[in-house]
Amino acid sequence: MITLDAIDRRILERLQHDGRLSNADLAEQVGLSSSPCWRRVKALEEAGVIKGYAAQLDAKSIGLSVNVFMSVSLSTQVEKALKDFERAAAERPEVMECYLMTGDSDYLLRIVVPDLEAYERFVMDFTKIAGIAQIRSSFALRPVKQGTALPLGVSRDR
Incomplete structure (x- = not known):
């Protein structure tokens, strides 16, 4: 299990709410500049915490x-x-x-x-x-x- 800090949790909360957020918007919402935010998202993806992104359809x-x-x-x-x-x-x-x-x-x-x-x-x-x-x-x-x-x-x- 990966250890998540407060910023990782904020990133995950925002992406769970809206997986289409641009990196710039996500970075602004979690209080980071774009590059560190992008690196954290990539690390979360590579660690398997973020498994993918998908549209939610109305059945x-x-x-x-x-x-x-x-x-x-x-x-x-x-x-x-x-x-x-x-x-x-x-x-x-x-x-x-x-x-x-x-x-x-x-x-x-x-x-x-x-x-x-x-x-x-x-x-x-x-x-x-x-x-x-x-x-x-x-x-x-x-x-x-x-x-x-x-x-x-x-x-x-x-």
Whole structure:
């Protein structure tokens, strides 16, 4: 884990809020000149703290109005079965997130599709993956909170 100072944290907070900030604007907002600011951003990128920059799209406006949380239990939890499942899940564009879990299920996935028929097709195809014992689906009615900015103030590295 990299040690972040107060300036690094300010840089990260600003970039999480607006990844399109110019270096000049970012430098001004965090109290640095352009060159040191640029060096810090590059160091944060090279250290893997900043993984990339992306536009946040509104799923509904592009026709992806169904958000499903799918719990998956595998018939066995041997390493090969886990890796095979993870590879198959990672290849599906509908799978937005996939987490290995503790508790009742082995995995929790977030799936986005345009409608229930598309989800049914997804499930019929997805359950062909070897080793799936059970799936359970929960449909989101509406988002209450969605965020992409990590809470920098609560990390152990203060």
